[in-house]
Every structure is written in C-alpha cells, then in structure tokens.
Amino acid sequence: MVRLSVPTIPQAILSSATSSKTISPAAAVERIAEFLAPGNVAVITGAGVSVDSGIRAYRGEKGIYLNPNYKPIFYHELMDESPKGFGFRQRYWLRGYLGYKPVLDALPNPTHYALAALQYKSFVPRLITQNVDGLHHKALAGIWDKHTMQHHVLELHGSLHKVHCKYGHVTDRNTFQHWLSTANPQWKEYADELEATGQKPRTNPDGDVQLEGVSYDDFVVPVCPTCLLEGRQNSVHKPELIFFGESIQPDVKDRSFRDIESSSRLFLIGTTLATFSAFRLLKHALELQIPVLHLNVGPTRADGLPGIEKIELESGKVLKDVVRAVLGSKADEDPVVRKMLVSGVVRPPRDDE
Structure with missing residues (x-):
C-alpha cells in the first residue's frame, strides 16, 4: 500500500517554471472537445475544480501549502x-x-456540471477525484442513484461525509x-x-x-x-x-489503476498532481502510452514530462462550451444535459475569509 505524503512539487520544477504558451478560450474549447470526442476518457480532478464552489485549493496563489509554517x-x-x-x-x-x-x-459549479454531462452521455465513464467534498456526486444527484455514482466516480482520498x-x-x-x-x-x-x-x-x-x-x-x-x-x-x-501518512486501501488503489487501464485517454483537471497517489496514475497512463491532456493553471508535478499536453486555463471558463462542442445539437435536445449546462454556482472564496 502507498501512504499519502504531504503534497509537494519538486523545487526544480517550480524554479524552472516559465509562462506557458497562451491559448484563447475558443482554441482551448476546440482542442479539448477534439480530445474528448472519441469517448472512453478517464478524468482525474483535483482541488482546483472546487474553487468556484467556494472551497480553497491547497496550492495556487493563496493555497495553504504555500505557507511553510x-x-x-x-x-x-x-x-x-x-x-x-x-x-x-x-x-x-x-x-x-x-x-x-x-x-x-458548497454547491457544484459549472465544471462539476460539465463533467456530469460528459459522464451522463458516456464520454467519461470513469472519473477519479482527489477531492473529499462530494461535489461530483451532488452534480449527478437526481440523475444517477448512489450505486451508479459509486460505479462511475472513485473518491481516491475518501470522503468528509462519514x-x-x-x-x-x-x-x-x-x-x-x-x-x-x-x-x-x-x-x-x-x-x-x-x-x-x-x-x-x-x-x-x-x-x-x-x-x-x-x-x-x-x-x-x-x-x-x-x-x-x-x-x-x-x-x-x-x-x-485519507490522512497524510495513511495508506490508501488496496481496493481503491487497484480500482484506480483499472480505471486508467480501461480508458483510451486521460484528462487531468485542476490538479498539480503533487500527491503521489494521483501522480502514479499519470505515470501509469504514460507507461501504457495513453494520450494525456492536462487543464490547470500554474506549475504542476507533471510539467516537463514527455507525452503530456497542457492547457493553462481555468476549467470553469471553457468546460461547458466543450460539452456543447462535443455533443453538438444533442446538447440542446437532451433536457438533462440542457439543465446541467445552465447550472452551477460561481462563488470563489473571498480574500478576507
């Protein structure tokens, strides 16, 4: 079993970080939609996905792990x-x-609902989240029952709700x-x-x-x-x-690897991949020569690794348009998807909280 250690990004990556090539939201939507369109995509999400719901990320400009104390x-x-x-x-x-x-x-934001729409339409049959907030489940509430959600959403680090x-x-x-x-x-x-x-x-x-x-x-x-x-x-x-220093349960670890192995592509969203439990899944995908697309703002542990395409944009700015691009007219014809694409809060944490 692998124990969860305090997330770190190697200093060499932080020191060598440079400004990524800029890309317009429209170009990003086109590229992400092209990547997702073949389907059978595994998604790994991190704390950045929940920022618009009012939950701070661990890293980023004001993340707690930037505080050395x-x-x-x-x-x-x-x-x-x-x-x-x-x-x-x-x-x-x-x-x-x-x-x-x-x-x-906290309520799901546009990113949660966009991913829920892609799950509902079977483009993303397997979603692995490092988050413990349950917001992916909230976005699917009323669409899937508990058993179906557990089958399609793996909480890699557990849940706060029990x-x-x-x-x-x-x-x-x-x-x-x-x-x-x-x-x-x-x-x-x-x-x-x-x-x-x-x-x-x-x-x-x-x-x-x-x-x-x-x-x-x-x-x-x-x-x-x-x-x-x-x-x-x-x-x-x-x-x-899962606490720092605690081992991830073998069944969770095994399933996370199976989810990667069963997928044709891997889409990473809002994660620096600082925790080894997530980074090893990326490494496994690369070993299997699975194409990888990474949507994140700022340095990550994966920066510089061959075989990874990275887009530096906030997911909330593009993912709903990505769903529309992937589904075309079906996005408006399906009432479930149509509702998802007009749902979601955008309430990032205030600086004074």
Whole structure:
C-alpha cells in the first residue's frame, strides 16, 4: 500500500517554471472537445475544480501549502491513544467542526456540471477525484442513484461525509456534528454566530479551518455510543478520508489503476498532481502510452514530462462550451444535459475569509 505524503512539487520544477504558451478560450474549447470526442476518457480532478464552489485549493496563489509554517495532522498523530494523541484529536475535531458546514453547504459549479454531462452521455465513464467534498456526486444527484455514482466516480482520498471510530463503527457526519455540538455548547454558540453574521472561517479542502490564538484543551471529543454498548470507552474517531501518512486501501488503489487501464485517454483537471497517489496514475497512463491532456493553471508535478499536453486555463471558463462542442445539437435536445449546462454556482472564496 502507498501512504499519502504531504503534497509537494519538486523545487526544480517550480524554479524552472516559465509562462506557458497562451491559448484563447475558443482554441482551448476546440482542442479539448477534439480530445474528448472519441469517448472512453478517464478524468482525474483535483482541488482546483472546487474553487468556484467556494472551497480553497491547497496550492495556487493563496493555497495553504504555500505557507511553510502549515503543519497538517498525520494519521499516526490522530490515532495515537496517548494524551498527546488526544490533543491532536481535540485540535482536529474543533477545526473540523467549524470547517465542515462550509463544505457541506458548497454547491457544484459549472465544471462539476460539465463533467456530469460528459459522464451522463458516456464520454467519461470513469472519473477519479482527489477531492473529499462530494461535489461530483451532488452534480449527478437526481440523475444517477448512489450505486451508479459509486460505479462511475472513485473518491481516491475518501470522503468528509462519514466518520468511523477505531473499531469500525460508521456514523453519518451530520450525526457526528450533532454529537460535537451537544458536547461543546460554547463552540455551538460560536458556530451559530458565524452563520448568523455570514462569516466564513478560512476553510481548506479537507474541511480544516485556520484558527489563531485558540486553546483546544477544553474541546470534548465524544465517546462512540456503539462502543459504550459493547462495554468500552473509545473517543478515537476519524473521517473517512485519507490522512497524510495513511495508506490508501488496496481496493481503491487497484480500482484506480483499472480505471486508467480501461480508458483510451486521460484528462487531468485542476490538479498539480503533487500527491503521489494521483501522480502514479499519470505515470501509469504514460507507461501504457495513453494520450494525456492536462487543464490547470500554474506549475504542476507533471510539467516537463514527455507525452503530456497542457492547457493553462481555468476549467470553469471553457468546460461547458466543450460539452456543447462535443455533443453538438444533442446538447440542446437532451433536457438533462440542457439543465446541467445552465447550472452551477460561481462563488470563489473571498480574500478576507
């Protein structure tokens, strides 16, 4: 199994980054549509895809990983049963408690709906997302049932929307949030105040918020009620996402490789490929001589690799037009596609959040 490490782009790539050849949105639409038109395309999405939904990317101009002082919590720290580990869980769950609602309330943007249309029309039978926000699923809600979505969308790094304790008892995240509210009325009051005043803490893609000058010592992490019924005290919980230092489950890893192997082309969107779990899928595609097109703004770990065509544009500016170019008149004739192509919010995070 491969463990998820803190995402990095080699300094040599960052140092040698140059301005890419400019391309007009119209030319980009034509090229992307030409690439997608044969179908059987695998898509890998990253945090950049969700920026228009109000969720900050890890990298980019204001990404959290550009802050050298940022220290994420590692898997072994979160699961440590010593008092030090309990402190890590207090920090994680307080920040996660405040950061989950902005992610829960986020709505799909035009990129999510454009990709959903391409999935619905079978041009993109396999989508692999590094995101844990569930927005690809929201864009397909009402079109596909849960089973169909799971078949066509692979969440490579898991999901924020479920929590499990160390003994495997699974809880819906909304229920867990209620447990946290009940155990921490003072923070419930603070969260209600934020919502009432329209304030949003600066939230990262994994639901973590940035808090300054806050003590975590009094935050209560609730005991698992199922464990209590089984005669044990246990407050070690984690969301069903992959933490730094944690291994991706073998079935997820195996499926991600199969999804690449079953595809004729690979389209990368909004990802720097800084995490090895995604970068190795690109490497696998290149080994299989699968054509690769990369739509992203800024340096990426893949820059300079032979066999990759890169377009530097924001996906939200072109993907709906790409769908229209691929489908032609069918884009207007199909009521499902027609609705998708007029759906989607554009609410990028404010600088003052």
